[in-house]
Amino acid sequence: MKRKRILYGINGTGVGHISRAKSLIPYLKRYVDVDILISGKLQELNFDDDVLYDFTGFTFVYEGGAVNWLKTIFQSHPLQFIRDIFSMNLKPYDMVITDFEPISAWGSFFRFKHCINVSHQSSFYSFKTPRTPLWPFFIFAELFMRFYSFTFDYLGVHFLRYNDNIFPPVLKDEIIDAKPTQEGHITVYLSAFSLQEQIDFFKQFPDYDFQIFHKHCNEVAVVDNLKISPLSETFKYSMIASSGYISNAGFESNAEALHLKKPLLCIPIRFQYEQYCNGAALKKLGVTVIPYLKKRAVNDWLLSRQQLPPIHICDTDEFAKAIVKKIKN
Numbered sequence: 001m002k003r004k005r006i007l008y009g010i011n012g013t014g015v016g017h018i019s020r021a022k023s024l025i026p027y028l029k030r031y032v033d034v035d036i037l038i039s040g041k042l043q044e045l046n047f048d049d050d051v052l053y054d055f056t057g058f059t060f061v062y063e064g065g066a067v068n069w070l071k072t073i074f075q076s077h078p079l080q081f082i083r084d085i086f087s088m089n090l091k092p093y094d095m096v097i098t099d100f101e102p103i104s105a106w107g108s109f110f111r112f113k114h115c116i117n118v119s120h121q122s123s124f125y126s127f128k129t130p131r132t133p134l135w136p137f138f139i140f141a142e143l144f145m146r147f148y149s150f151t152f153d154y155l156g157v158h159f160l161r162y163n164d165n166i167f168p169p170v171l172k173d174e175i176i177d178a179k180p181t182q183e184g185h186i187t188v189y190l191s192a193f194s195l196q197e198q199i200d201f202f203k204q205f206p207d208y209d210f211q212i213f214h215k216h217c218n219e220v221a222v223v224d225n226l227k228i229s230p231l232s233e234t235f236k237y238s239m240i241a242s243s244g245y246i247s248n249a250g251f252e253s254n255a256e257a258l259h260l261k262k263p264l265l266c267i268p269i270r271f272q273y274e275q276y277c278n279g280a281a282l283k284k285l286g287v288t289v290i291p292y293l294k295k296r297a298v299n300d301w302l303l304s305r306q307q308l309p310p311i312h313i314c315d316t317d318e319f320a321k322a323i324v325k326k327i328k329n
Contacts, residue, residue: 004094004327005033009104011149012057013040015191015231016120016252017099020157023172024118027320032327037088037104055084055103085110095327098149105149116153116326120251121145121274123156123166130162130284132276141273155322159255159281159311167322168314169255176313178240180260185209185227186302187242189235189253192269193293195228202226204295208302211238244305246298249275249282249289258285259313263305267293285311 008025011017021036028034036050039057058076085107090096096115098105100122108115123129124145135142156166188210190198195214202210203224211227213235221228229235236256239245245257249268257264266282266289268275279289286308290297 003033004031004324005035005092006327007035007037007052007088007090007093007096007104009037009039009096009098009101009149011040011099011101011119012038014250014252016250017101019172019252020119020170021099023170023316024320024323027316028323030317031320031324032094035093037101039084039101039103053084053088053103056080057084057101057103097323098151100149102149105151109150114153114326114328115151116155116323117149117151118155118157118323119149120157121149122151122154123158123162124274124277125154125156126163126166128162129156129158129166130277130281132273132280134276135273138273138276145274153326155319155326157251157314159251159258159285161312167319168312169252169259170314170316170319171256171259172236173316174236175240175256175259178260180262181241182243183241184243185211185238185241186244186246187235187238188212188246189214189231190246190248190267190293191215191250192248197293199223199226199228201293201295201298205299205302211242213238244302249278251278254278254282254287255311255313258287258308258311261307261310263301263307264288265290265298265301265305267291 010021025034035052037053038051039055056077084103088107090107090111090113096104096108096113097118098115100119105115154165157170158166161168186208195216198212206225209225213229213231215231217228217230242262244263246265247253249266264287266279266287268279283289288301
């Protein structure tokens, strides 16, 4: 019997999308053949598998801890985006997976190809998923999240299983099998703040050691109580050995921190609706969530931080099977 074949579209603008794909694709390959499409790729992150389609896509521009929507729009390439949608050959595939990747999603839509959205963002297809109390003011953001990589079918991932189509976090085997330690440092990954902003801020806490990871850091450097590193595989080892984790309110790395029972401090990226909603969900789990990077709030957390109960995680093989079952005969 001929093996089924799928195209896996990855949104390369976020660490979480790539991390989830790296975890999931080896399990999918047990049951089907997989080709890879990636767009908006972060050049700092290498993807080990061969990529069949590598598109420019869209990249969000962050400044001062917030999305700069004006620059995001001006730096997008709408005509190239349209050309990319119609440049793919989807005939060989029995199904397309999109992890919040718009080219594969809309390419499938216009070709009537069955496409399933497998992402954290698709968990918001369900209104049982936590929202910020301010969500009525973000109706356009809600619609953006729904239609950016539009599909009719989905399997979402979130911190908890809010309905039958939403699964717990899919984590890397290295995180699942890790033996966490507490070596005294605080791991920091705040993608929406510039490197200089973070250096200036965390130098205000000389009694604590911080390991800061940033995409604009080219080589490891030590500045007073700060160790600054490029965004790389070293990040996960820093988190595993950390005594706390400070991040924006993204999904993947915070799920890893919760699994590792690390004290967690989150600052949602301003003007990014998904991050506000994640912040609401994290608060329900006992995580400290603050609106701004302020000295007093961070100092209070450093003094009172404590471990949280670990969250349930997804059996990656079972999740892969659930995806494969979506293939229409």
